[in-house]
Amino acid sequence: MKRILLFILSGLLLYTNVNGQTKETTEQKEKRMQWFADAKLGIFIHWGIYSVNGIDESWSFYNGYISYEDYMKQLDGFTAAKYEPGKWAELIKESGAKYSVITTKHHDGVALWNTKYSDLNVVKKTPAARDLITPFVRELRKNDLKVGLYFSQLDWSHPDYPHFTRTIDRYKEDSVRWDNFLQFRHNQIMELCEKYKPDLFWFDGDWDYSAEKWKSGEMSEEIRKCDPKVILNSRINGYGDYGTPEQGVPIHKPEDKYWELCMTMNDSWGYQPNDKDYKTSNQIIRIFADVIGMGGNLLLDIGPKPDGTIPDEQVAILKELGQWTKKHKDAIYGTVAGMPPEYFCGPSTLSKDSTMLYLFMDYKPTGPVVIKGLKNKVNRIWVDGNGTKLDWNVKMKAYWSPVPGLLYIDVPDSVLDKDVTVIAVLLDGKIDLYDNPTK
C-alpha cells in the first residue's frame, strides 16, 4: 500500500514544476496546438491612429520622423466611421484564413478597447468613441474563426516605461516605477484575457529587457492560469508556444515545431496609401505554398484605413487568395510539412496519416514532373481541386538496387492553375523515402 501511494505521489511530482504549476505533457501541448497547426493561414490586422497620416505605426515618433505630440494629433482623425466588423470577418473567412490577430495596443500605447487602466484608448480619445475590439471578436466567433490579440508589452506612452522617449523624464533604474509598469501590463493583459478569452495572444516588444526583468515566466504562467488552452507566440523572451519569423521566408524548414511567418502585403504593417509596393496575389500564394511545405503558418497582414475600410488592393489580394485556398483545401488545411526539397522541385505537404502527398508547382513543366527516392507504390494521381486523373510511370528502377526509380508524372497544360498547380498523390501506405547510405 505504502509503495502504491509513493508511486502515485512521485507520478504527481513528475508533472509538477517548482512553482506548483502542473506541467503540460508533450501530448497535451500537441492537443492544445492542434487547431493552430491545422489552420495554416491567419490574417494580421494593424489598425491604429497611425493610419490617419498613413505613417509607420509607433516607430515614426520613436525614430524621430514626427514629434510625439504631432503623432498623437492623429487621435482626432481616427473615426472608425465606416467600420463594419462583420464585413471584415467575412472577408477574412473568404481568404481561407482560419484565424485573425488584431492589434489591441501597439507600441504607441493607444488601446483599441475600453481599458479601465488607461485613458489613452480610442473610446476616450478619438472620434471613434467606442470599443473596436469587442464587435470584431464577436464577428470572428460568429464566422467560426479563432481570435488572436496582438499586445505590445512595451508602451512608449506610459510614464513608468523607462525606455520611452517623449519627455525628458527618461529614467534609468527605478524599481518602484518599473513595478508600477509591470502591474499595468499585467492589468491590461488580464483585462483582455478575461474579457475576450482569446484563442491566441500575440505579444510584441520584448526586446528592451531580459526575461528576468520582464518577469516573462511569471507573465506566461498568469495567462495560462486565466486560460489553460490559450496559445502564446514566443515574443515573451522565448516563453511561448511558437516562433514568429518576420518578413523573411525561411530558406530551410525551421527547427521550431510550430512557427508562423508574419508578412506585410506591401512594405507597411499599417495603412500607408503612399506605399504601392504590393506583392501580387500570385507571389503571395507561392510564398504561402512554400511556408506550408515547411510546416509553418502564414500570418498575412492588412492595414485598414482610419474610417475602418480596408484598402481595395488588400481586399483584392484576400479574394484572390481565397479562390486558390478554396480550390486546394485538401492540400492545405490539416496537413504537415512534406518531403525535403531534394525529392521534388517545389514545396509539398502530407496528410496527417502520411498517405497523401501534395505537390505544389509554381511553374509550367517542360516535360513530366519527377519525384526522386519514393519507395512507395502509387495508387492514384490527380489534379487537386480539378479531379483530372494523371498518368505516371517509373523509370530507372534497377531490380538489384535499393534505390527507388524516378516517378514521372505527366501534367498537361490544360490542368495548370494560373498560380500554383497542386498534384495529389495517393500512396499505398505511409510515405517511405529512400536516403543515400551515409558512407
Ligand code: GLC
Ligand atoms: C515588429 C514591429 C512592429 C510590428 C511587428 C509585427 O515587432 O515593431 O511594428 O507590429 O513587428 O510583427
